[in-house]
Amino acid sequence: MIKYYNRNNKSYEIEQVAGDKVLNWTYSSPIGLSLLELIIKRRIFSSLYGWYLTRRISRRKISSFVSNFNIDLSLTEKGLRDFSSFNDFFYRKLKPQARPIDKDDLSLISFGDGKLLAYETIDLEKLVQVKGFTYSLRELINNDQIAEKFTNGTCLILRLCPTDYHRFHFIDSGTCENTIKIKGAYYSVNPIALQKVKKLFCENKREWTIFHSNNFADVLYVEVGATCVGSIVQTYTPQTTVNRGDEKGYFKFGGSTVILFFESDQVSIDEDIIEQTKRGIESSVLLGERIGYKKIPLSRRG
Structure with a gap:
């Protein structure tokens, strides 16, 4: 349950x-x-x-x-x-009006439909999988230099169960680099499996990309495959301008996960999501809805 x-x-x-x-x-x-x-x-x-x-x-x-x-x-x-x-x-597409996109540049929107966990001021060596199970960002992407950029940043984990809309999207306008692919296993990403397999996200097939966001600095996208996911399909074109809410890609059959990492002091996540995460409970979100906001440096505040 x-x-x-x-x-x-x-x-x-x-x-x-x-x-x-x-x-x-x-x-x-x-x-x-x-x-x-x-x-x-x-x-x-x-x-x-x-x-x-x-x-x-x-x-x-x-x-x-x-x-x-x-x-x-x-x-x-x-x-x-x-x-x-x-x-x-x-991997059905939705009608444009099915998921209104929050257009406020200061709003951080959900990048898909699913169940969300959010962690602020993260320890790169002890990212939370479930209670008692942690993993390292370095292990997740196999790149120490990129991982270091997100020290004390924010981590969002969006789990897409098989009944969800299975396309994932950009949180902001900007440009996205090429995708790096990492081979791995195909464990389920359901919480039942997360409680059984240590460092599951680091075991599974996954892909990662740096997104240069216009409003939220550099954002690390990590897509994690799962049991029966034939492939992760990237539909964006690297190095070209995208808009907030544009599609980045989709998963073929199976429950899957998208993980986002933000640099330190870039975003604040809505309090209800943070509170539920502290209790170990995911929050249900839909593509385009606000889940947080951009932090404004003290020097720019009125």
Whole structure:
């Protein structure tokens, strides 16, 4: 059971988890854990299942998934019968009006739909995965020089469960560098798995990019793959100007995670998100909504 905080009605709710029984069995039973290490975490397993989900026959899964998880298809560009495969449905695009983007330059917006944790004044050597499990930014991106830029900065972890909109976006206008890809395993990023696999984010396949934001200085994007994620697809063009809310990329099937790092004294995160994170509870957010604001240096304040 995964409890999260609903910011809209200020209440706690229970997340509907796709495949929760299988997930619990895999990460809790001796047989499941053996299969996890031998087969499930490996690229071939995710690639084969991902291949099936791109075939037309996989369309049969869409209707029941929509019904079981109350997916609102009135917000999507395509209708139920228009998807060519389950994966086509999974990384579906939304209508522009479905996710209004906060246009205030001082507002920090959510970069996708999902469940958010936020940490301020981070220790680069002890980033929090879950209570008791930490990892290092250096291990996450394999680059000491880049990691050092974010000493005492802010870290945002957005978890996209399989029922979520699976595209991720830019938080601001600016330019983005080329993507660096790191090979790895394919563990689930569900909290159940995070409590079982040490340094999971550093074990999984991941990609990272430096985004030169116009209002928030340099921002480090890290996209982490997961079980059955056939690929992380980057749709932006490097070294070209992007606008706040523009798409950066998407995940194919599977729950996935996007992690953002900000330099020190650049942003403040909304208090309700910080308070829930201290309690170990994720906050539900939607693309484009405000989740914080830009810090204004004392020298520029009136």
